[in-house]
Amino acid sequence: MKDLVLYCKSYHRDMQRAKRLAESVRCFNSGNLPFYLSCPSEDLPLFRNIIGSEGVTFLADEEIVAENSAINQSDLFALSGGLSQQIIKSEFWRLGICENYLCIDSDAYFIRAFNTGDFLAPSGDPYTVMNESLELRLFGALHKHSKIARNRDEECKAIMEIFGRTGRQYDFGPLPVVWSRSVWADLAEKHLEPRGMNFLDAIKLFPSEMRWYGEALLKFKSIELWPVETLFRCYHYEEQFRDAQKAGETDETLSQIYLGVCSQSNWDKELDHGQNKKSLLSNIVRTIRRRVLRRLV
Secondary structure (H helix, E strand, C coil): CEEEEEEEECCHHHHHHHHHHHHHHHHHECCCCCEEEEECHHHHHHHHHHHCCCCCEEEEHHHHHCCCCCCCHHHHHCCCHHHHHHHHHHHHHHHCCEEEEEECCCCEEECCCECHHHCECCCCCECEECECCHHHHHHHHHCCCHHHHHHHHHHHHHHHHHHCCCCCCCECCCCCEEEEHHHHHHHHHHHHHHHCCCHHHHHHHCCCHHHHHHHHHHHHCCCCCCEECCCEEEECCHHHHHHHHHCCCCHHHHCCCCCEEEECCCCCCCCCCCCCHHHHHHHHHHHHHHHHHHHHC
C-alpha cells in the first residue's frame, strides 16, 4: 500500500479542467506521486482520449463505490452531482491503494514542484488543512456578503452538534486536502455504522465531506494532528478573483506561497466542456475584461 497518492474525481463537463490539472501534475510532480482520476464509466473513453494515459491511472466512479456494499448505487447516482461526488471522493480509501491521498478537484492546478514532504509530516501522518476562514470572512465583510460568515457559522454549529464538540469553529478545506484512510475508517466504524448509517446517509444528513472528515479526526484522534493553512490559492468568487488580479496576483507570485491555484468552476466557466455559443461569448467577454483589469493595475 502506497503512503500517498493524488486523486481527482471529475466528469465530462470538467474534462478540460482535468486535462489542465493532469498537465500540471506531469510538469511539477517531482516526487513521482501516483495520480488517480475517476469519472463516470460512460465518460472514461473521452477522458482517456483527451488527457492521455501518461502519469494518470483512470478509474470508474462505479468501481470506487462498489467497494462499499452498504451504499446502493442507484440511490447514490440519483443524488445531485454536487452530493454524489462528495461520497465518491470519500470512499476512495476503500480501494486499499494508499494510506493517505491528496483529494484535488478538476478546477485546480499546480504551479510549482511538489513531493511527499509537502503533504506528509515527519511522523508520516498527513498535514491537515484546518483554519477559521478568516481571509474569506474578510472578503465577505468588505463586499457586504454577510451570508458568507453566516453560512459558515451555521455549518460549523451543525456538524459540531453532531459530534458533541464545543469550542472554536474550524474549516477543513478548501480542496485540495490530504485525507487519511484511518480517519475515514474510524468515522465509518465508530460513528456511522453503530447508528446504522453509511456515508451516503451522512452526506444526506449534512452535505460537507470535508467537515465530516475534520470533525471525525478531532473526535477519534485517528492520526496525529499537524494543522496547516490552505495548500492552494482558492478563488471562491469572481469578485475575489478580480480583487486579487487588481492586487497583482499571478501564478508566479503565488508559487512563492502556494502549491497551486483553484478557480472554482461554479463561476469560472471558461473551461466548461461542450459549452454553447452563448456561454462561449460570455466567457470571451469575461476574459477580455480580466485582461483590461490587469493592464490598469
